[in-house]
Amino acid sequence: MGRIIPLKKILKRQGIVLSLLCFSFIVGCSQQTNEEPVDYFTIVRPEFTGKLAYETTDFVEDYWRIVGNTGFNKTIYLIADSLEASGYVLEEKAQENNRFTYRIEKRSMTHQTWEPVSASLQIVGADKPLLLSETNRNMTYLNSVSTPKKGVKTEVVWIKSLKDFESASIKGKVVFAEMSARKLYKTAIGKGAIGILTYDNPAYLQPEKNTTSIQFRSLPAQDDDGFWGIALSYEAKEKLIAQLKKGKTEVLVNIQTKRYPSEELTIVAEIKGNELPHERLVYSAHVQEPGANDNATGVGTQLEMARTAARLFAEGKIDFKRTMTFLWGDEIISTRRYIQEDAQRANGIKWGISLDMVGENTSVTGGTFLIEKMPDPSAIWTRGKDKHSEWGGEVLKLADMKPHYLNDFIISNFKKQGEYANWVVETNPFEGGSDHTPFLQADIPGLLLWHFTDQFYHTDYDRINKVSQETMKNVGTAALVSGLELVNSDAAFALSQISNLKRKAFERLENEFQLSLTAIESGKDLEDEIAILNAWEDWYTKAILTVNDALPNSKTAMEKDIKKANVSIKSKTKELVSRLKTASQN
Structure with missing residues (x-):
């Protein structure tokens, strides 16, 4: 006998709105409800352990990964096998009723792929090598050619x-130079050099503390040129300089690499929505780069999210109104292609979320978990608690702003998980440089989940012992819960976002007002400070308008609530501007 499911649960699983949640205490609402929205945290938390994410990270980080090479391809097929095991069906074999599918996209490459085999660097006359790839696997520049077998x-x-x-x-x-290879590569080749030795580790890597770590470097793809490069650790650089100061210095260099024709692989898994399958959320995690945190953790966390979603669906605990997509490939390139190659599909992408460096043991790395926001005024006026990471970001303009509820929705959900798990969640203004940028460039709401500053970023110290299963559990839980709320969003969700955005707007305006008071006291121009308040008002009132994209049908159902919230925000700004003017006159 089959399990009897109450009608109420069937309706809830199919995403049918029984009634609207009323937020009258903040935004006003005429509808009443006796039913609470689904608490996805209580559903996901017991299921998402971080174990699969950690095990996947442990496998992937063994390999120095770039598109087409052994480690990259093994990662793609590991993901495929894992998806198959949890019920995803290869797209070409899928039936019409298969809602969980995946495909591996294969494309020819215009240049050969590359992978390191071994390397050593020794000062002639020294007792032992200056560097060995066994302990510094990032010493060989990406795309370096091999030296003769004997070096x-x-x-x-x-x-x-x-x-x-x-x-x-x-x-x-x-x-040998203490500068970026970009500055000397072409000149060195043009004048007949056979290779370069460089050192340019940034200060945030704490090179005088992590004296033997090396941040990986790359040369342009070179199928014909015969050039190589070695990146030095702080310790190796100091020893080489000491020898050079004594006079003529020779080195023994032995580099063995592989370069061979290959193909570019991208894997895309999809959970087809049962009501609005053409609308979708896209998660993206890039496979390439040699580290554990960057970005084996993104690969592993996203895989556990995909598998947890499948398991919860099979258990009858969740469903999907809209499509949920998981993309693994080459950073930025695969995501941009996914958006650009199919205009109809791109038109249905409502949100994009990038997972990049999401598993750090912050007590070891020194990094902080961050949500990089879509462009808001903090990327123009970065002050108070807003801080750029050491990655840095250019100062944006008002024309660059991307008002949307996604910022505060994601931040609020991750803060909930942070409070629950005693886990630190911070934000940074928009900086770019990962898989969230193609979404934004296509005018699709998108943001980044990551860690920084990490003293082992892009170095050969970025290994599994810097990774935390608990961190991946927290990131994956909050990311999947957020995704489930987004793909199942409805009028109740829209009302909750209006409420949240109004509250966050008031908090931001009050904070900016206090910062402006201090600025005026120190001699800053009143009009400039008023412009900051007005910019935040404009951002939030426009962000509130975007809640309509959560509504599958009527785009006017929230009009009264939106208008009421925005009138309140504008009134608040007007009050604070008046107080600023008064303060400036005293």
Whole structure:
């Protein structure tokens, strides 16, 4: 005998709105309800352990991954096998009633792929190597060619500035410089150098503390050129300089790499919505890069999210009105292609969320979990509690703003998980540089989940011992819960966002007012401070308008609630501006 499911639960599972949740205490609402919205946290938390995310990270981080190479491809097929095991069906074999599907997209590559095999660097006359790939797997520049099997012996030419190239004789030699390879690569090749040795670790890596770590570097793809590069640790750089100061210095270099034709793989998993399948949320995690946190943790966390969603559906605990998509591929490139190659599909993408560096053991790395917001005025006026990461970001303009409820919705949900798990959640103004940017460039709401500053970022110290299963559990739980609320969003959800946005607008305006008072006291221009308040008012009143995209049918149902909230925000701004003017006159 089958399990009997009450009608109320059937309706709820199918996403049928029985009634609207009333938020009259903040925004006003004529509808009444006796039913609470689904608490997805209580559903997801017991199921999402972080175990699969951690195990996947442990597998993936063993490999130095770029598109087309062994580690990248093994990761793609590991994901495919794991999805199959949880009920996702290969798209080409799927039937009409299969709502959980996946596909592996294959594309030809215009250049060869690459992977490191081994490398060593030794000062001639020294007892032991300066660097070995066994302990510094990032020492070999990406796209370096191999030296002869027995290595090469060559003189080192120390270039302290680009002007030194004018008089230096470097043909057949290796160039050493404390600068980016971008500044010297072409000149070095043009003058006949066979390779480069460089050091340029940024201060946030704490190189004088982490003396043997190396941040990976890359050369342009070179299927024909025969050039190589070695990145130095702080310790190796200091030893080399000490030797160079004594006089002529030669080194023994042995680099073995693989370069071979391959294909680009991208894997896309989808959970088809049962009511609005053409509308979708897209999660994106890039596979390439050699580290554990960057970005094996994004790969693993997103995989556990996809599998947890499948399990909860199979258990009859959740359903999906709209489509939920999971994308794994090449950073930015795969996401941009997914958006651009199918205009009809792109038109249905309502939200994009990037998972990049989401599993750090912050007590070891020193990083903080961050939500990088869509462009808001904090990316123009970064002050108070708003802080850019050491990655940094350019100052934006008012024309760059992207008002939307997604910012405060995601932040609020992650803060809930933070309070529940005693986990620190912070934000940073928009900076760009990951898979959220293609969404924004296509005018699709999108933001980034990540960690920074990490003293092991892009270094060969970024290994599994810097990863926390608990962190991935928290990120994955909050990200999946947020996704379930988004794909099942309705009028009740829209009302809750109006409420949240009004509350957040008031908090922001009050905070900015206090900062402006201090600024005026220190001599700042009153009109400039008023402009900041007006910018935040404009951002939030426009963000509230976007709640209509949560409504599958009527776009006018929220008009009264939206208008009432925005009148309140404008009134609040007017009051604070008046108080600013008064304060400036005293």
